[in-house]
Amino acid sequence: MSELELYRAYLAWLGGSEPLPPRRIFDFPFSNSDILEDGSRVVNRLVYFVPDLSRRAPRCFFFFEENVFRKDCHGDLALERPSLRTFGIPG
Numbered sequence: 170m171s172e173l174e175l176y177r178a179y180l181a182w183l184g185g186s187e188p189l190p191p192r193r194i195f196d197f198p199f200s201n202s203d204i205l206e207d208g209s210r211v212v213n214r215l216v217y218f219v220p221d222l223s224r225r226a227p228r229c230f231f232f233f234e235e236n237v238f239r240k241d242c243h244g245d246l247a248l249e250r251p252s253l254r255t256f257g258i259p260g
Contacts, residue, residue, distance in 0.1 A: 175232060175253045179219060182230050186223040194219045199231070209244060211238045231256050 175228075185204045197218050197246045203229075205212040218229040232255045238246035 170253045170255070172253065175255065178232075178255050179230050183221060188234055189219065194230075194232075209240055210249070211240060212236070213238065 172191065176194065179194055180188055180232045196219065199216045201215045201220045202213070203211055205216050215236070216231065217256060218231050218234065221228050221230065227253055232253060235252050235254060236248060237250040239249045
């Protein structure tokens with residue numbers, strides 16, 4: 170999913186509340202974890218949440234950036250494939 174598609178998903182989730190500007194939704198990292206590592210690659214997931222405090226009860230829009238890195242023989246990493254995804258919506 171592109172950044173534009175992600176932002177559109179955020180706007181749809183938000184409804185009529187005041188949105189943050191597109192780049193600001195990345196201001197709320199929640200966790201950063203390597204979810205898989207072997208001899209040739211690392212898969213890292215950076216989870217974000219964007220709070221909405223405009224309603225009676227606070228709520229959050231969650232999404233993640235999944236980055237696949239390939240590992241060379243020295244263990245150095247090179248980004249192979251980044252992707253943005255929302256939970257429950259294919260990206």
